[in-house]
Amino acid sequence: xxxxxxxxxxxxxxxxxxxxxxxxxxxxxxxxxxxxxxxxxxxxxxxxxxxxxxxxxxxxxxxxxxxxxxxxxxxxxxxxxxxxxxxxxxxxxxxxxxxxxxx
Numbered sequence: 001x002x003x004x005x006x007x008x009x010x011x012x013x014x015x016x017x018x019x020x021x022x023x024x025x026x027x028x029x030x031x032x033x034x035x036x037x038x039x040x041x042x043x044x045x046x047x048x049x050x051x052x053x054x055x056x057x058x059x060x061x062x063x064x065x066x067x068x069x070x071x072x073x074x075x076x077x078x079x080x081x082x083x084x085x086x087x088x089x090x091x092x093x094x095x096x097x098x099x100x101x102x103x
Contacts, residue, residue, distance in 0.1 A: 005089035024061040
């Protein structure tokens, strides 16, 4: 993510995404960022779920939460629209499953 957008993005996470994720049962382990020293930073969060199926159930609830969807849409519009934000500020998006190796 371009550094010029980090504060806006972090505020959005803390005020919009985090409360909605928690409301639907997600468990945040932590969220960090790393300055890449090139005008961009990597921002990543680790969430814990009991299973991949639970993750999918929670994501389905989040995506069908009309109040949340409206808030996300308004946030994008306030920052130039979704396509603009994705093209101008977001360098890469990943959503990957991590598997615990502790027995």
